[in-house]
């Protein structure tokens with residue numbers, strides 16, 4: 001992962017939206033089992049997912065599976081709080097108080113002794129960066145977390161954290177969790193380029209399928225029981241179900257057919273083709289989805305430069321970099 005010694009599987013499995021809301025203990029047990037048996041060694045979670053219930057569910061599965069704790073990694077993220085509308089001041093954000101308390105709560109819910117990776121789920125402009133970096137360093141020294149990272153921070157904010165870490169001889173963030181998929185590319189392919197070359201952050205990218213849009217399942221409307229059909233997710237549906245995005249997805253289907261694979265498999269393989277992607281976090285509500293998505297590793301070698309160019313020509317989403 002970036003410049004650290006930690007090895008993450010190139011595909012990982014996360015619980016946003018799905019755990020507790022869509023899938024129960026028995027399905028989560030089955031899906032985490034399939035992931036683990038196929039080499040996945042990173043499970044992603046956050047305090048805010050299902051207001052803590054996602055961590056509780058993952059914790060119950062991890063306990064039942066009784067896998068060797070040294071064989072997998074698990075994360076949590078703090079910022080949004082776990083109490084929803086009841087969040088009080090100090091129950092959200094990146095203050096030392098919340099980072100420490102959210103860490104303790106995540107450890108209890110996940111039933112583990114330490115988090116392998118602890119993310120700042122968003123930047124917090126109200127907290128001095130020195131407070132964040134010192135807190136993470138202390139949590140590492142206490143053995144409660146092993147690595148820390150950022151999620152959706154700007155390049156400048158990440159570099160500020162590294163500056164503060166270097167100034168005080170502390171451990172800076174070693175991984176960023178940005179959104180990255182065929183339709184959302186700017187942070188990974190443009191904004192962070194200098195950072196990859198200097199401090200060398202790893203990335204655990206999220207929504208490789210743009211919440212499912214890149215499977216093609218929404219090409220002709222919204223299927224029942226799909227994410228965009230869920231109550232309370234209109235904001236997500238409205239973000240993705242727009243003509244210029246759907247038309248790009250439709251165009252990609254030809255290339256997937258040519259390789260005799262699904263669009264989901266192709267779209268995930270495209271993400272992990274980027275050498276700056278450490279791991280793509282998969283989301284899945286069904287066994288069939290997960291098995292299809294794990295096939296991305298088989299398609300990866302077929303993504304030659306020529307194929308990548310044809311994909312770019314179709315989607316036209318490659319960020320324009322300044323000419324030198």
Ligand SMILES: NC(=O)c1ccc[n+]([C@@H]2O[C@H](COP(=O)([O-])OP(=O)(O)OC[C@H]3O[C@@H](n4cnc5c(N)ncnc54)[C@H](OP(=O)(O)O)[C@@H]3O)[C@@H](O)[C@H]2O)c1
Nearest residue numbers: 014015016044206207208209210211212226227264283289
């Ligand atoms: N740091 C952050 O801010 C942040 C934000 C979002 C996510 N994340 C992390 O990233 C993980 C992955 O994100 P994501 O869930 O948005 O990933 P995604 O791959 O973009 O979307 C996953 C969803 O798409 C549908 N799907 C997946 N594979 C499919 C297939 N083969 N065929 C048909 N439908 C399929 C399923 O939803 P339905 O079956 O319900 O349609 C599934 O839950 C999350 O679990 C979380 O750990 C982090």
